[in-house]
Amino acid sequence: MLVASGYVEVNEESDLDEVKAALATAAIEVTEALDEKIVFLIERDQAKEVKAALDHLKDIPGVRTVYLAYYSLECSDEEKDQLLA
Structure with a gap:
């Protein structure tokens, strides 16, 4: 299992619930x-x-910026190259 974590900033606090719902829909x-x-x-x-x-x-409406804080790479070199490309 590969893991990535970070945070997104929304345009306005009023966008928070809509963006959270979009994230849930995308699992x-x-x-x-x-x-x-x-x-x-x-x-x-x-x-x-x-x-x-x-x-x-x-691409989620309401998202201003995406910050990636952590990711795991328990995969082959080929998969690492795909992820980092």
């Missing part, structure tokens, strides 16, 4: 939400799935 766990920040946790089986989930974050 991205919300571990905390405060003011204009939402801490997330992504767990997937393959690196390309983690990358797709991270790429999706920036």
Whole structure:
């Protein structure tokens, strides 16, 4: 299982609930939400799935910025290259 964690900043505090709902729909766990920040946790089986989930974050309406704080790379070199590309 691969893991990525970080937080997103929303444009306005009023966007918080909508963005949290979009994360839940994408099977991205919300571990905390405060003011204009939402801490997330992504767990997937393959690196390309983690990358797709991270790429999706920036396209959610109401998200201003995405910050990646942690990721695990328990995978092959080929999968690492895909994730970091």
